[in-house]
Amino acid sequence: MKRIVILGAGPLGLGAAHRLQQLGYRDFTVYDKNDYVGGLAASFTDDEGFTWDIGGHVIFSHYEFFDAFMAEMVPETVSHGRESWVWVQDRFIAYPFQNNFHFLEKDVVLECVLGLHEAQLKFPSYTNFHEWILHCFGEGIATYFMIPYNFKVWATPAELMDSGWIAERVSVVDMKMVLANIVGAKKDASWGPNSTFDFPLRGGTGGLFSPMRGRLGRHLKLERNLISIDPEAKRLRFDTGEEDSYDMLVNGAPLDLFVPMIEGVPNAVREAAREMVFAGGWIVGVGFRQPCPSDKNWMYFPESNCPFYRVTYLSNYSPLIAPDKDHYSLLCEISESKYKPVTHDEALEQTLQGLINTRLISESDRDAIVSTHVIRRDHTYPVPFLGRDDRLRVVQAWLESKDILSRGRFGGWKYEVGNMDHSVQMGKEAVDRILEAKKESVYEW
Numbered sequence: 335m336k337r338i339v340i341l342g343a344g345p346l347g348l349g350a351a352h353r354l355q356q357l358g359y360r361d362f363t364v365y366d367k368n369d370y371v372g373g374l375a376a377s378f379t380d381d382e383g384f385t386w387d388i389g390g391h392v393i394f395s396h397y398e399f400f401d402a403f404m405a406e407m408v409p410e411t412v413s414h415g416r417e418s419w420v421w422v423q424d425r426f427i428a429y430p431f432q433n434n435f436h437f438l439e440k441d442v443v444l445e446c447v448l449g450l451h452e453a454q455l456k457f458p459s460y461t462n463f464h465e466w467i468l469h470c471f472g473e474g475i476a477t478y479f480m481i482p483y484n485f486k487v488w489a490t491p492a493e494l495m496d497s498g499w500i501a502e503r504v505s506v507v508d509m510k511m512v513l514a515n516i517v518g519a520k521k522d523a524s525w526g527p528n529s530t531f532d533f534p535l536r537g538g539t540g541g542l543f544s545p546m547r548g549r550l551g552r553h554l555k556l557e558r559n560l561i562s563i564d565p566e567a568k569r570l571r572f573d574t575g576e577e578d579s580y581d582m583l584v585n586g587a588p589l590d591l592f593v594p595m596i597e598g599v600p601n602a603v604r605e606a607a608r609e610m611v612f613a614g615g616w617i618v619g620v621g622f623r624q625p626c627p628s629d630k631n632w633m634y635f636p637e638s639n640c641p642f643y644r645v646t647y648l649s650n651y652s653p654l655i656a657p658d659k660d661h662y663s664l665l666c667e668i669s670e671s672k673y674k675p676v677t678h679d680e681a682l683e684q685t686l687q688g689l690i691n692t693r694l695i696s697e698s699d700r701d702a703i704v705s706t707h708v709i710r711r712d713h714t715y716p717v718p719f720l721g722r723d724d725r726l727r728v729v730q731a732w733l734e735s736k737d738i739l740s741r742g743r744f745g746g747w748k749y750e751v752g753n754m755d756h757s758v759q760m761g762k763e764a765v766d767r768i769l770e771a772k773k774e775s776v777y778e779w
């Protein structure tokens with residue numbers, strides 16, 4: 335029997351572990367440096383009784399394995415029809431912006447329509463994400479939404495990013511539909527893979543993964559920070575002084591941190607991993623002693639009057655997210671990077687001011703704030719930067735030659751397959767590949 339070690343009890347590692355348990359496999363261990371499971375998809379309940387996620391997580395699935403995982407882990411869910419909005423020019427318009435900009439001032443509508451009309455004439459080809467935006471949407475939509483919003487999310491200039499990851503992540507424009515929406519003054523909010531979604535009744539997003547803690551028992555070792563790997567002896571060393579060995583290693587830790595831990599890694603591989611581009615994030619939760627004033631789910635903020643790119647009425651996702659119906663919560667997300675540094679004080683104070691600037695709250699609502707909860711993570715978005723796939727090929731080819739499968743949001747570093755459902759499925763497929771030589775379908779390099 336091969337000994338399988340899984341690094342990271344995030345969705346990837348837990349998906350792999352769940353599959354191993356389904357198959358009745360016994361010789362495996364999951365390690366994580368945290369004292370909790372779920373990784374970036376974990377949730378935390380504060381002393382006031384608010385539950386906070388690490389950013390707004392919307393569960394949608396492409397896979398039967400994930401559906402079955404969810405059904406097993408979360409017997410009770412709350413279903414939602416998406417209510418997502420964009421705050422622009424002092425008003426909310428329905429998301430996506432490109433289908434609903436006709437609710438803006440007439441001169442802006444004209445700029446966006448003319449931009450769309452001229453887009454492919456003026457920008458016939460593209461070599462990066464910035465040019466792709468101009469090519470697909472034209473200058474109007476680019477100026478009012480696409481460029482500023484994407485910089486806020488990725489904290490990386492769009493000129494440094496590729497456009498190959500787009501697929502279902504960005505709604506591209508159908509000119510006939512845009513014109514029909516304008517003429518009919520129609521709200522068009524139906525686009526996208528997550529127009530309806532379910533949310534765990536209990537425990538926030540993390541409620542989907544926390545049951546695995548009990549299920550894994552002795553197979554789970556928390557508070558073990560991996561610090562070095564000997565790929566020849568296949569030995570792992572943790573900060574506790576403990577060691578373990580493996581035949582196959584499944585990694586969910588970020589490649590830029592994981593690769594340098596490997597002894598004797600070739601320079602080209604080390605260099606490729608070092609060059610991976612990412613954004614980190616501040617997730618600022620604000621809890622109010624007030625009934626929720628809105629039935630919105632989440633909102634996008636492209637403008638510079640607030641630091642966040644997205645705010646979620648998290649307490650609308652489940653009645654158990656806030657202490658009771660006389661309280662509600664907002665979850666605000668801010669990205670940071672070397673191109674866009676943010677400090678803790680900026681994150682908190684500018685968020686509160688941004689909530690006022692964007693009229694989500696008024697100055698006097700500050701008195702109703704009963705909880706602020708700030709989470710920071712170094713790695714939140716794996717940026718699809720130009721040259722990413724070349725570097726991934728160098729890194730993954732070498733890792734696989736050493737019996738290491740690196741997958742998941744930052745272990746695989748492909749945003750286009752970086753959601754929870756992808757990660758859980760990648761964990762399953764890694765196990766099926768190791769034990770049954772099955773070909774993976776989600777992650778390709």
Ligand SMILES: Cc1cc2nc3c(=O)[nH]c(=O)nc-3n(C[C@H](O)[C@H](O)[C@H](O)COP(=O)(O)OP(=O)(O)OC[C@H]3O[C@@H](n4cnc5c(N)ncnc54)[C@H](O)[C@@H]3O)c2cc1C
Pocket residue numbers: 341342343344345346347365366367368372373374375388389390391392393394558559560561586587588615667713714715741742743744745752753754755757
């Ligand atoms: C702001 C934000 C919004 C998101 N929104 C959505 C959404 O709407 N829908 C959706 O499906 N997904 C969303 N996601 C993505 C979702 O969180 C990820 O898909 C998922 O968490 C990835 O799982 P993973 O196991 O690959 O990685 P992670 O969750 O990052 O887990 C990796 C684990 O490895 C551990 N680890 C790292 N280094 C070491 C070490 N040296 N030693 C031991 N352990 C280590 C970490 O502690 C962590 O627990 C969002 C993520 C963010 C950040």
